Amino acid sequence: MAGPNPQQMAAMQQQFAAEAAKRGMTPEQFAQKQREQLTADAEKLGLTPEQYVAQLRMRAMQQHQQQAQQQAQQQAQQAQQQGQAPPQQGQPGQSPAPQQQMHQVPVQPGQPADPKAIAVANFLRSQNLKPRTCILDGQRKDMFKVKRAIRAIESPAYAKAAAKKNSKLPPVTDRASAENVFKLLPLSLLALRVSKIDPHAGHDHAKPKNRVKGLWTVKVEQHQETNDMMHYVWLYEGPQWKQKALAAAVVAGIFAVVLFPLWPIMLRQGVWYLSVGMMGLLGLFFAMSIFRLILFCITVFAVPPGLWLFPNLFEDVGFFDSFKPLWGWQENKKKKSKKSKSEPAASDVGDAAPSATTTSAQPTSTPGSTPVKRDLAARVEEVEE
Structure with a gap:
């Protein structure tokens, strides 16, 4: 369905301004009042404003369809009374075909x-x-x-x-x-x-890049x-019910924290001991991180390439895997890169081996002839059926 053209939009704006002037309001105040009325009507039906607007749209669409069908039926009746054939498919005023109404x-x-x-x-x-x-x-x-x-x-x-x-x-x-x-x-x-x-x-500005x-x-x-x-x-x-239960738990937690001075003495002492224990564990973790760094700085010169305590401590692994193994040597990145480069070379040699064996079966050149260079690379030939 095509949207309203600029002339229709201007007429609608003038009509809206006239309705606002009749009630002694500005167009902005009148629009705000309509929004509040829409929200109130939606709350009466137990719906959100968006769902209520969707219902109004569907209701308007149905009314439009009913009016179009009534007009088509009236035109068909007039055509039958006048002895004319009803409008065929594709002509104005025709109702949709039964095949189109099936779904x-x-x-x-x-x-x-x-x-x-x-x-x-x-x-x-x-x-x-x-x-x-x-x-x-x-x-x-x-x-x-x-x-x-x-x-x-x-x-x-x-x-x-x-x-x-x-x-x-x-x-x-x-x-x-x-x-x-x-x-x-x-x-x-x-x-x-x-x-x-x-x-x-329909906007003049360019499409956003984000x-x-x-x-x-x-x-x-x-x-x-x-x-x-x-x-x-x-x-x-x-x-x-899940969202409501979660919201209730959050509200209960906030009230529990706010009313902490009214807690029993045993609960307050338990929370204090728990907080001290958590702070002790956090301090121990930082002390271990500093110690392992100092140990690495010493061993990188004394026993190269250096020793790490808990080498996977800051790796992207699970909690328990962060503390496995207990120690490990510093890995050399250059050796890793050389190994990664040598692996495809070995595979290339393996791939080229069958081609070398196949070419060795060919007849060799005579002693007096000049040596001929042969391409030992593997090839894939297309076979036509």
Whole structure:
């Protein structure tokens, strides 16, 4: 659907300014009041402002589709009354063909989510759909392909979960039933079809250089279809009990630290001993690091190439592997580079050996003839069948 042209944008701005003037407000104040009203309406329905805006958009899209269908039906009835053939495919005022409506999903905004749709969403969120991050209305969302969701619904894991774990999951017998199960997601606004857009399209400035590669900016499509290669974005974030439990634990921890003077004497003494022990371990670690450096500086001149205590202490290894082995000599980087260079040379000799043996089977030149230089490099010849 094409966006408004500059003339329509100017008319909309003038209309908005006139509405603000009727209420004795500036356009900025009127816009702020509308945002507050939108947030209040979203809280009444238990939704976020972004989800409420998405519902309003889908509702407007449905009204537009219904009006277009009604106009097409009226034109078809008028044409039948006048004895004319109804408009063919591609003519103005024609309703979509049945083949095009086969995979279209009628979204129903404003209605509570179906328990079956929530069960399907929870199952798909637990599966590896290879999601990728996208930007929808300025927020990061998870996006996935339809074919991976259909594949997960047709998998044995879904049949096992539907039979034993969750009785709310609808049964799946074939491809059509799997698509019908997937259509429950957009019906309850748990996932919607999106397409990639360029957020800088139509702007005069150049594209920013610090753009994240592979991070799409998407928009919700008007027609919610179920083609395999289409992308859907998750609006359903799953049960929030983990986030709530983590938030409660953080709040409890902050209160516990603030109320430290009110703790029992035994707990305060235990915390003091624990803090002293941690400080002692930290000081011991720094003392060991300084000692091993001094030991290396002494042995690098006395017993070259130098001795390291705990040579893997600052390497990228695990905690226990940092203290293994107990000591080790300083490794010479030049020897390493020579070894790395000599290894491919040896492999080259091994590769060239078969070619030398094959050429030795060829007839040698006569004593009176001049020596002929032969290329002993291995070659790969193409054989035509």
